Amino acid sequence: MSYTMFSAFEFKRKDTYIHNLDPRTKMFMTLIFMTVALLFTSIVPLLITFIATLIPVLLAKSVKEWLSSLKGTTMLLVFILVINSFVRDLNFAVAMVLRLIVLITAFSAFFLTTHPDDLAQALIQMKVPFDFAFALSMATRYVPTLAREAQTIMDAQMSRGLELQRGGLTQKIRNLIPLIIPLIVNSVRRAMSIAESLESRAFGAIKKRTYLYQLKLTKGDFLFLCFLIMYFVTMIYLKFYFPFTTWMEWKLPL
């Protein structure tokens, strides 16, 4: 389970319009989708946003990867649906599920199509200090490694008779201890050795770095940004200056 969830956010090299966009453009896209998703609480505008987020996923030919990211969060989505139906009503619950789907889609559209190194370079050109940008790109780079390691640990402990599904809730939580401890110990050990190998290659010796690549916005980026801004302005207009439309507040026929 854990493995498929992580793999959905793992960069896959492909040659598509979305993959070739500047990371800053895609960052802006995710930011806009996120803002819009958080502005609305009713079904129709969230559905429109969901369809909008699907466009980059389709253009990036990453539908399969995106679907597996959703599959990994099915439990969470069901949980949100049930809790919100009890606390508020079904309309609100469906809207909240849609909101989370939009957020997942927006973020996976970014991470699936952006190489960690490009992300770091984008941050550097946005005046983020090199150390922070580097740490972030290292962190993203190690997500799949960690997922694979978790899988191996799970296999090793299952070979010793560990059954994750056994027992009540407290037992189920205790079942995770044999997985979590080796994972943490190995991560700390790995972090230490990465630090040592960075030091031995004179990390941070020169304050002002030069870069082999410079990111540049292209015509394609500007086109994409235009659509994003048009979409954003429309949604803002609908939210604040056009609040009395009935179709926007459409409810499930119950």
Added chain:
Amino acid sequence: MIEVADLWFTYPEGTIALRGVSLRIGDGESIAIMGENGAGKTTLVKHFNGLLKPQKGTVLIDGVDTREVSVAKLAKKVGLVFQNPDHQLFSSTVEEEVMFALKNLGFTSEEIKERTNWVLKFLDLEKYRERSPLSLSGGERKRVALASVLCVKPKILVLDEPTIGQDAKQKRKLGELLKKYQEEGNTVIVVTHDVEFASKYFKRIVVMAKGKVIADGPPNKVLTNPTILNESSLTPPQVAILSYEIAKKINNFPKDIVLFNDLLQEVITRVKR
């Protein structure tokens, strides 16, 4: 008994790891599975205890299809020791680490005590009983990982790369222990790249390449065959090289000796004559 018939396995990302493997492993055998990286060795042994289920073909353990039983159930019969001990050590003492599998598999507290004592003695770990497994050296950690599986006394013991990072003395000790365990009537299977280790302690060598079994037989037949060695990126054992070179110079000297004692014996009888 392990019966593998026409086993195929493809990983989700598309790598075809096994392409029609068939293999019969009888009770009490000692087998080394060899072959280059990515040949499918680890994938194959993960099928023995049901961690991976066959996508095509079957794996029967004592006549039971692995698809029909849980890993925990098979774990009583098939013990699988992973390559890296750090992927499984988590307890605060060596003793607790060993007891983990026994508790999971539902042994009584007397059995747990008895088996823990037995395995710590068998693997010479008694002095570390109260130590934290994480504070031990690499070789010792590997021994604790072995103990944590061996305590179950599985009829079939499988080890993935047991000799990596072990010094010569530890390797010899490990070889002797595995031999002893096998002679008590258990099946011992190792996955290894170490030809010296394999030829010295194992009676049957299974060589894999590109998801298939390309050779299966006694060490002196398999590990002296240039075609097989070449196809599987293995180097022959030093003794085999020597016997091969002698055979080039001396008429009807056997080319297929892999054990030092056998070579020595051959040379001595010839000198005496």
